[in-house]
Amino acid sequence: MTQASLRDRCAGPRADLAAATAAALLVVAAVLVGRHLQDTRRTLFVHWPPLFADWSPHLGPGTPAAVLVAGAVVAYGPSVAARLPWRRLLLAAWAAALAWTWSLALVDGWRRGVAGRLTTRNEYLTVIGRFPDIPAALRDFTQHIVSGSPDPWPAHIAGHPPAATLTFVLLDRIGLRGGGWAGAWCITVGATACAAVLVAVRALADERLARRAAPFLVLAPAAVWVGASADGYFAAVAAWSVALTALAVTGRSVAWAAGGGLLFGLTCYLSYGLTLFALIGAAVLVAGRRRVRERPVLPLLFLAGAAVVPAVFTLTGFDWWEGYRLLVVRYHQGVGGTRPYGYWVWANLACTVLVTGVATAAGLRRAGALLVRRRTAPRAEARLAFVVAAAVLALLVADLSGMSKAETERIWLPFAMWLLPAGALLPGPRAWLAAQAVLALLLNHLLFTGW
Numbered sequence: 001m002t003q004a005s006l007r008d009r010c011a012g013p014r015a016d017l018a019a020a021t022a023a024a025l026l027v028v029a030a031v032l033v034g035r036h037l038q039d040t041r042r043t044l045f046v047h048w049p050p051l052f053a054d055w056s057p058h059l060g061p062g063t064p065a066a067v068l069v070a071g072a073v074v075a076y077g078p079s080v081a082a083r084l085p086w087r088r089l090l091l092a093a094w095a096a097a098l099a100w101t102w103s104l105a106l107v108d109g110w111r112r113g114v115a116g117r118l119t120t121r122n123e124y125l126t127v128i129g130r131f132p133d134i135p136a137a138l139r140d141f142t143q144h145i146v147s148g149s150p151d152p153w154p155a156h157i158a159g160h161p162p163a164a165t166l167t168f169v170l171l172d173r174i175g176l177r178g179g180g181w182a183g184a185w186c187i188t189v190g191a192t193a194c195a196a197v198l199v200a201v202r203a204l205a206d207e208r209l210a211r212r213a214a215p216f217l218v219l220a221p222a223a224v225w226v227g228a229s230a231d232g233y234f235a236a237v238a239a240w241s242v243a244l245t246a247l248a249v250t251g252r253s254v255a256w257a258a259g260g261g262l263l264f265g266l267t268c269y270l271s272y273g274l275t276l277f278a279l280i281g282a283a284v285l286v287a288g289r290r291r292v293r294e295r296p297v298l299p300l301l302f303l304a305g306a307a308v309v310p311a312v313f314t315l316t317g318f319d320w321w322e323g324y325r326l327l328v329v330r331y332h333q334g335v336g337g338t339r340p341y342g343y344w345v346w347a348n349l350a351c352t353v354l355v356t357g358v359a360t361a362a363g364l365r366r367a368g369a370l371l372v373r374r375r376t377a378p379r380a381e382a383r384l385a386f387v388v389a390a391a392v393l394a395l396l397v398a399d400l401s402g403m404s405k406a407e408t409e410r411i412w413l414p415f416a417m418w419l420l421p422a423g424a425l426l427p428g429p430r431a432w433l434a435a436q437a438v439l440a441l442l443l444n445h446l447l448f449t450g451w
Contacts, residue, residue: 015369016362016426020435023353023361030350037343044406045335048447050347051354052407056448062106062113063445069100070219070437077215078429086207089214090195096218097191105187105227107444114183117228117451122155124168124230125182131169138162139317145326147333156230158330162318163269163309164230183228190232193417194218196239200246201421204287205384209424215433216363216423221440222355225410229451231271235414238267238277242418245281248298249288257298261305267414269309272324273403274414276394283390287383328403336405344405351409352395355416357439359432363422364388370425384421391418410451 027050034049047054073096084092105113119125130151131137144151145158152158157165168182176185194217202210226232245260247253264281267274285292285299292298310320331337353361367385370377377385395415398404404411426432443449 012366013427015365019365020358020362023358026346027350027353030347033343034347037340043338043340044343045339046406050344050350050406051409051447052450053447054450055446057446058107058448059445060107060109060113062103062108065099065103066107066441066444069096069103070441073100073215073219074430074433074437077218077433078212081211081214086202089211090198093198093214093218094192094195097194097223098188100218101187101191101223101227101232104223104440104444105183108448110180112448114187114228115178115180117179118168118182118186118230119179124156124165125172125179126154127157127165128169128172131166134166134169135316138166138313141318142322142326145323146329152330155334159327160271161269161320161323162313163266164234164271167230167233167270186230186233187227189236190226191236193226193232193236193239194220196236196243197417197421199243200239200284200387201384201424203243203246203250203252204284204387206380209380209384209421212429213421213424215429216359216436217417217420219433219436219440220355220416220420221357221436221443222413222416222420224440224444224449225355225413225451229410229413231410231413231451234267234270234274235417237263237270238274238414239417241267241277242280242284245284245302246288248302249284249291251291254295254298254301257301258305261302262308263305264302265306265309269313269320271411271414272320272327273398273401273411276397277414279394279397280387280390280418283387287386331403336403339405341402341405345399345402348399348404348406348408348412352412352416352419354439354443355409355412356419357436359423359426359436360419362432363425364392364419366425367422381425384424388419388422391415395419407451409449 030050034044034046038044038046038049046052080092081089107113117123141162143149144153146152171177171181171185197217198210198214201213226235241260241263244256244263248257248260260281264277267277313320367388370381370385371389374382395412398412398415423429423432
């Protein structure tokens with residue numbers, strides 16, 4: 001081996017470690033600066049900046065299971081993911097993600113960790129009784145967004161289009177009442193985001209990379225917030241929108257395009273900010289542009305599907321644009337108008353490090369390097385890097401908008417899911433997976449997160 005080739009082989013791991021260290025230092029800076037700002041100015045409105053959390057070292061009934069799941073995935077995840085037949089891998093990944101998310105949630109106990117999460121004063125279940133007539137409630141929805149209006153909605157209901165609240169209203173109507181069922185819904189559906197991302201990575205890049213990404217998606221620190229917040233459910237809907245679109249543009253049935261569009265439309269009515277998933281969807285279309293040129297009906301089917309949910313809500317009487325305009329007013333009426341942009345515009349990125357882990361930071365470095373030399377990079381890796389870069393772009397646009405100051409560990413879960421596959425680009429996955437697991441366990445056992 002020549003000295004030059006030896007340097008090339010060593011440079012990658014050293015650069016990976018440097019990227020991970022830089023990400024960790026960003027978190028340390030956000031903690032120290034945030035602590036100073038909160039102690040002196042009281043303008044951050046979080047108790048353990050940059051996270052919406054309280055310092056609360058504790059153990060719980062989920063602790064043994066969380067440690068066992070983490071150890072099993074670190075020890076056997078890469079080899080099992082390489083061997084299992086594809087469909088069984090998808091089911092196994094979902095099951096493992098469920099086990100990881102449930103065990104982390106139960107570290108806080110059943111009431112604090114699951115059943116009580118969506119019943120607090122700002123959460124969705126507090127307004128179930130205000131939807132006896134769903135069409136009438138939708139027609140009147142925007143009249144209660146701004147603070148000072150008659151019976152203003154609590155923060156989360158006002159901050160989202162009504163499909164978010166309506167999900168829990170419908171669960172109540174079919175007999176799945178209360179915080180326990182709501183939390184179980186968010187965890188169970190949210191964990192499917194893992195499988196959705198794997199489907200998309202296999203379609204757009206290749207199966208080898210999808211298999212390498214699987215343990216990183218299963219053992220994501222993001223699971224701390226998927227269990228149990230509604231944003232975990234939102235992340236799954238958005239992820240399946242991208243996955244179905246990816247299937248459509250890579251040679252599968254064109255009908256998948258309509259399904260992808262339908263879920264994208266629903267995504268936009270679950271959270272205003274998730275309209276930025278259009279950037280990830282556009283990246284999928286670019287990656288599959290040959291198929292799109294051959295079958296120009298694909299974009300039309302996607303758009304037709306995407307129009308369904310907006311049409312239903314508009315005909316029922318809800319105006320999405322008016323809702324968003326009033327949300328901006330409400331946002332600046334509350335703590336969003338006080339929290340300093342100059343801190344959160346970079347501290348939000350520290351939150352993302354905590355959600356996605358240092359392994360993702362190292363993987364993103366490799367993805368960036370692939371894009372720089374995309375003409376000579378392996379095709380599959382370059383495609384994966386391209387889609388991950390689209391997710392980074394969407395996240396940065398959300399950050400610069402100033403409409404996501406703090407609490408992004410929850411709000412940005414849908415984007416975070418698409419950063420995690422960058423772990424597939426890393427050599428020596430077990431060490432990186434161990435770092436991911438340790439981070440998640442420390443977060444869940446040292447802090448009591450607000451979501």
